[in-house]
Amino acid sequence: MNLDYSDDQKAFRAEVQAFLDAELPERLTDAGRKGRAPNKAEYEEWHAILNRRGWLAVNWPVAFGGTGWDAVQRHIFEEETTARGAPRIVPFGLHMLGPVLQKFGSEEQQNHWLPRILSGEDWWCQGYSEPGAGSDLASLKCEAVRDGDHFLVNGQKTWTTLGQHANMIFCLVRTSKEGKPQEGISFLLIDMNSPGVEVRPIVLLDGSAEVNEVWFTDVKVPASNIVGEVNKGWTYAKYLLTHERTNIAGVGFANAGLANLKRIARAEVDGDRPLNDNPHFAARVARVEIDLMAMATTNLRVVSAAASGQAPGPESSMLKVKGTIIRQEINALTRTAIGPWALPFQSETLEGSNEGEIGPDYAQRATGQYLNNRKLSIYGGSNEVQRSIIAKSLLEL
Amino acid sequence: MNFDLSSEAQMLQDSLRRFLSDSYDADSRARAIEAGYSPDIWAGLADLGVIGALFTEDQGGFGGTGFDIALIFEELGRAGAVDPLLDTGVLASGILADLDDPAGLLDEVIAGSVQLAFAHGEPGGRYGGRVQTVATQVGDDWHLAGRKAVVVNAPLADHLVVSARNGDEISLYLAEKGLAGIRPYPVTGGGMAAEVTLENVPATYLGPAGDVIARAEARATLALCAEALGLMEHIRTLTIDYLKTRKQFGRPIGSFQVLQHRMADVLIEIEQARSAVVNLAGNLDGPDRDRHVSATKNLVGEVARLVVEESIQMHGGIGMTTEYELGHFAKRLTMVDHRFGDALYHLERFIALSAA
Numbered sequence: 001m002n003l004d005y006s007d008d009q010k011a012f013r014a015e016v017q018a019f020l021d022a023e024l025p026e027r028l029t030d031a032g033r034k035g036r037a038p039n040k041a042e043y044e045e046w047h048a049i050l051n052r053r054g055w056l057a058v059n060w061p062v063a064f065g066g067t068g069w070d071a072v073q074r075h076i077f078e079e080e081t082t083a084r085g086a087p088r089i090v091p092f093g094l095h096m097l098g099p100v101l102q103k104f105g106s107e108e109q110q111n112h113w114l115p116r117i118l119s120g121e122d123w124w125c126q127g128y129s130e131p132g133a134g135s136d137l138a139s140l141k142c143e144a145v146r147d148g149d150h151f152l153v154n155g156q157k158t159w160t161t162l163g164q165h166a167n168m169i170f171c172l173v174r175t176s177k178e179g180k181p182q183e184g185i186s187f188l189l190i191d192m193n194s195p196g197v198e199v200r201p202i203v204l205l206d207g208s209a210e211v212n213e214v215w216f217t218d219v220k221v222p223a224s225n226i227v228g229e230v231n232k233g234w235t236y237a238k239y240l241l242t243h244e245r246t247n248i249a250g251v252g253f254a255n256a257g258l259a260n261l262k263r264i265a266r267a268e269v270d271g272d273r274p275l276n277d278n279p280h281f282a283a284r285v286a287r288v289e290i291d292l293m294a295m296a297t298t299n300l301r302v303v304s305a306a307a308s309g310q311a312p313g314p315e316s317s318m319l320k321v322k323g324t325i326i327r328q329e330i331n332a333l334t335r336t337a338i339g340p341w342a343l344p345f346q347s348e349t350l351e352g353s354n355e356g357e358i359g360p361d362y363a364q365r366a367t368g369q370y371l372n373n374r375k376l377s378i379y380g381g382s383n384e385v386q387r388s389i390i391a392k393s394l395l396e397l
Numbered sequence: 398m399n400f401d402l403s404s405e406a407q408m409l410q411d412s413l414r415r416f417l418s419d420s421y422d423a424d425s426r427a428r429a430i431e432a433g434y435s436p437d438i439w440a441g442l443a444d445l446g447v448i449g450a451l452f453t454e455d456q457g458g459f460g461g462t463g464f465d466i467a468l469i470f471e472e473l474g475r476a477g478a479v480d481p482l483l484d485t486g487v488l489a490s491g492i493l494a495d496l497d498d499p500a501g502l503l504d505e506v507i508a509g510s511v512q513l514a515f516a517h518g519e520p521g522g523r524y525g526g527r528v529q530t531v532a533t534q535v536g537d538d539w540h541l542a543g544r545k546a547v548v549v550n551a552p553l554a555d556h557l558v559v560s561a562r563n564g565d566e567i568s569l570y571l572a573e574k575g576l577a578g579i580r581p582y583p584v585t586g587g588g589m590a591a592e593v594t595l596e597n598v599p600a601t602y603l604g605p606a607g608d609v610i611a612r613a614e615a616r617a618t619l620a621l622c623a624e625a626l627g628l629m630e631h632i633r634t635l636t637i638d639y640l641k642t643r644k645q646f647g648r649p650i651g652s653f654q655v656l657q658h659r660m661a662d663v664l665i666e667i668e669q670a671r672s673a674v675v676n677l678a679g680n681l682d683g684p685d686r687d688r689h690v691s692a693t694k695n696l697v698g699e700v701a702r703l704v705v706e707e708s709i710q711m712h713g714g715i716g717m718t719t720e721y722e723l724g725h726f727a728k729r730l731t732m733v734d735h736r737f738g739d740a741l742y743h744l745e746r747f748i749a750l751s752a753a
């Protein structure tokens with residue numbers, strides 16, 4: 001056993017660092033520093049920079065224009081970019097749809113859609129959840145009925161992250177009501193500019209509007225937009241999920257959050273000492289740091305066990321649960337750290353107007369982030385659902 | 398020992414609960430959040446005698462005990478009310494009452510015709526109450542100079558009660574709000590606050606701070622903790638309803654044992670919070686006041702976090718939205734830990750007071 005990176009891995013890390021020194025402009029780390037979500041232009045600019053270097057599709061094979069990196073390389077890249085506060089890679093096209101098309105899509109679909117993901121021509125969003133179908137996704141109702149050379153889609157999707165920026169949505173739709181619910185689901189690609197598609201923002205606790213409701217009324221979708229076979233969508237969705245769960249531990253985000261928390265604790269004055277020297281506060285920060293140090297290694301143990309290009313199995317549920325608990329604890333401690341500055345309501349929508357800022361810069365988004373990151377334990381399979389997976393697959397109970 | 402409400406208290410509770418549930422719906426709450434308070438509800442609170450119940454007979458009211466405060470604020474919390482009764486009716490006017498109302502404002506407070514704020518905290522001072530604002534005597538008048546941070550209700554207040562130092566001495570002063578520099582903003586979970594800049598603002602001397610600030614903050618802490626309790630009670634109702642009605646996998650999610658146990662823990666902790674509020678209400682004027690302030694504020698802060706996080710989690714995505722009622726209650730409850738010292742501050746204070 002050896003915890004150090006190999007010489008090759010060290011060289012790779014140096015290469016990533018040199019790239020970031022040269023290519024990551026300061027304006028693109030502004031969002032990360034302030035704890036706000038990057039805007040559309042910032043995401044697009046960062047994607048374009050990565051794409052020029054051939055580093056945008058971190059988990060695609062080289063044949064499709066990806067990096068072909070192994071799990072440890074992806075981890076190093078992730079660690080270095082989040083430490084600098086670079087925008088995250090928007091996952092829907094690159095981490096979710098891409099791998100599904102590569103495995104189950106027709107050659108035509110691959111040739112058409114994959115390059116457009118890389119170039120940024122298409123912005124994808126994920127249309128799985130519905131008002132009545134959350135944890136029980138297979139109960140989804142949004143319906144697609146075959147009508148000659150196209151499908152007619154009717155129904156609703158919800159919680160569609162960044163749907164306001166997207167021109168394309170990949171959906172799970174019901175194509176059969178026979179048999180088990182899982183056996184009547186298909187995987188369909190829908191142009192959001194089609195007549196009959198309506199998008200309405202949902203405002204979250206922090207005032208942000210990152211999720212949306214999407215309605216489909218008699219939307220015509222070419223039959224060639226079905227991925228794989230009709231009624232086999234559940235299989236593809238499960239495959240996608242394993243890819244969605246790569247990097248689920250969020251170690252990079254947790255490290256960045258912890259560093260920010262420590263910076264605040266040094267700056268805040270608590271009586272006649274820095275908050276950092278308050279033993280009760282310091283104990284809680286230490287406790288979460290100790291947890292994070294171990295979790296980072298759990299993460300590496302899991303990702304390096306997965307073969308190159310493959311996603312980890314049910315172990316990723318452990319990473320999801322522990323990773324989100326740690327990140328949410330860091331968010332809660334950060335809110336505690338800013339003291340009375342938590343009170344001013346500083347919504348993301350005020351961003352850009354300097355007049356909106358009250359108190360020290362580090363306090364601006366701490367309350368909002370605490371509230372917003374409650375989502376971490378809800379989406380992508382809630383922590384309750386993850387524990388059930390652990391009980392079934394790892395404990396065999 | 399008797400944990401029942403007196404018949405007058407019961408009547409006040411009933412009429413206040415009815416009034417608030419009639420007046421507060423999603424629309425009126427949204428309007429009140431926008432405006433910082435609701436003038437109609439404020440007038441109603443005065444008419445019902447709710448403001449008067451916060452003061453003793455000597456002070457022109459007909460209540461003023463810890464149990465009166467607790468009863469009233471639990472109801473405000475239950476309704477998710479955003480009106481600044483804590484700041485005007487307990488905190489700032491508590492200081493005035495304690496100093497024998499030198500400016501003669503209490504009658505107006507009880508009548509509902511005046512709004513107040515207590516400008517005490519300063520930038521970088523956290524919860525310690527470090528006062529660097531300076532008071533200088535100019536003839537018969539005083540001039541105040543300094544900065545006050547996160548002054549809740551300052552944008553709506555007619556007068557500010559201000560803490561300031563004259564040499565080593567901290568005293569309390571009354572200033573016209575209109576003469577101070579006010580930078581207003583909304584507070585998470587409702588209400589308004591401001592950054593206040595005092596540039597030689599003329600003020601009236603009220604009296605020495607002594608124990609006055611600690612006493613007023615003890616009462617305000619009780620009010621805040623009782624409000625938190627009301628918020629928790631309503632969140633509990635919403636969450637239990639949701640567990641019974643939301644179906645996934647063909648059954649109500651409340652039939653999943655893991656959620657049942659979590660909700661049972663939430664219930665146990667809310668009852669702990671209720672007892673902590675009772676403890677403080679009963680000891681508000683006793684010798685062990687400060688230890689109880691810290692015990693209650695610490696416990697309520699910890700329970701508030703549990704209730705917020707568990708209720709959102711058990712709702713799933715819908716719990717993350719502003720559109721659904723839980724959002725407002727969860728935000729307001731989260732902010733309870735950020736006034737008058739958080740759980741951590743009071744843990745340390747409790748340890749120090751217990752050792753003394």
Ligand SMILES: Cc1cc2nc3c(=O)[nH]c(=O)nc-3n(C[C@H](O)[C@H](O)[C@H](O)COP(=O)(O)OP(=O)(O)OC[C@H]3O[C@@H](n4cnc5c(N)ncnc54)[C@H](O)[C@@H]3O)c2cc1C
Binds near residue numbers: 127131133162380712
């Ligand atoms: C910010 C945000 C962004 C999202 N982005 C997207 C997106 O882009 N695309 C998309 O398709 N979806 C998205 N989602 C939806 C997300 O996947 C769902 O919220 C999630 O699946 C949970 O579903 P639900 O919200 O309906 O909660 P429910 O499934 O109703 O769950 C409510 C509660 O019950 C618990 N529960 C449910 N079933 C069980 C069980 N069997 N045993 C024990 N406990 C159970 C849950 O854990 C939860 O605590 C997003 C959600 C959020 C909050």
